[in-house]
Amino acid sequence: MIKMLNLITLEHGSGGKKMQSLIHELFLRHFDNEQLNSQEDQARIPFDTLIAQGDRLAFTTDSFVIDPIFFPGGNIGKLAVCGTVNDLAVGGAIPKYLSVGFILEEGLPIQDLEQIVIAMAQTAKEAGVTIVTGDTKVVAKGACDKIFINTSGIGVIPKPLQIGARQIKAGDKIIVNGTLGDHAVAILQARNELALSGSIKSDCAPLNLLTQPLLAQPGVHAMRDATRGGVAAVCNEIADMTKLGMLIKETALPLHPEVTAVSEILGLDPLLMANEGKAVIFVESAEADALLAHLRTLPYSDNAAIIGEVVDSVEGVFIESLYGARKKLLMPTGEQLPRIC
Template identity: 45%
Template structure:
């Protein structure tokens, strides 16, 4: 009984977000200035204006076009092996910019916080966002904070917008895959989806795997230096199967995968077997798929393998033309048994709330 009372008293003394933190008054100002602005401190954010004011000269020196993206993050649980909703928000937005070849520069951050969230949890996530931003070379320059009643959200949602600059002459599009091209993936497939599922205590799963959440900008630069790039996209929700189908349909080609060449960890396969999932459809947060000409593909893979996190980069398939026998664009896979099966897009999501 004494132990229960002590635990109850400790619980009562945990600092938590209250509705006052979203009221526009003193509590909100303290939250914004002492926690959020202090965590993200930089010259663009310091004036605390309603907008960030960015120097056009800096942008035009880096390229001839802006890339802009927005995303929202609602992962459950908030923290998981290899990352959390904060690092996920930063790296996910950085990667969306990088998939155009853009150098990521600026990021906004909108927080929707549920009443009752422990302040220590918020502090850890803000610190994680700052660390991820520093590693990616991007500045968090503006934002907004809202607090909603308990039950109106699930702990914490994050919305971001990112701005980057595309170098002159760089132009990747999903419609540019050509027969004879090859498909490159920059490492293990399905780590993030398997990690998030295993982190949900109600499933009772144990897996020694962690999320691949990280910035991909350096790897994109390495790929661009080593080979011409026709198509490039990060394989998040829907996994590599969904991205490849988008390439095939937009380009009017067939993409044929080699099952034996696709890198999947044994731990990820184990989670998939237990839950009846296919690793090709699992979410990733540090993997991209590139369609490149065949002539320098091996050189590109070797260059990627020298980078931390991309050691298992591989050529996993080829682009083929449509034929009288196969007149429709799509993706198929040659299995280890010598057969070929179609890899269609999902009608729904295998895993809810994984990013």
């Protein structure tokens, strides 16, 4: 147990003694590593260790403002580690180092912060990344909502790897590693905005555990994680960039029964729902079955499925029903669920 006042105060963000005690008793204690412990203004990483794994650096950032901060399947801390790890992973990078920037609201219970920090440390360990540098700001009550977290990440892209939207071509199959919309529905339920109670959990997970072994096989052309805007946003963005079309098979979509039920009741579309542990993987047609079989042996991929294909016969993204009827899946315009991540 840490011995501190029970609530975050403005002094915890002051650059003074109280911030030092927060850093030592909470962050350094749980994130414990040489880089962070040195308490320089920056982490210093020899290039040697990075170059051994690849020839390019990957760099990404994400802020997390999810409401509520604790939800079935995770909390904002786990999400903040997974989100940035996943941005690196779907680009083909091996995630290595994370920074973390906390914005805390005065009055946040320190026990809550500790629970979040512990989840970050555990998830970082699972993903094989190290939290090497950080920053903490505290704002007065009412100036933010409990806690916001930014994580930025550095990864290494292995030398032979060339993946990205430009590698996608007509004929490619579209694979997802499991059920869609779980995160969004878990958050909806956690907000108690539904009369429904349910057992569904956020799919929040570090995707590098599956992308790295998958990339050791031939045939992956591009990957994206289907967060805000869901699979619809990913497919439309890529269709727009590549000028290729996509056909998604409605019956092929892996969906948890609760997600189907909630979607029907509320008129939401699981293809537009945010996920936090789902990669959309564009693969060479001839390799698709082998890749899917391999994927199913990997973590967080039990319900992996081929959900559609890339075509040059249409423009845009279409959903095909069991009976062959097509309807266009548009880029989401509005916000189904604010503060979903």
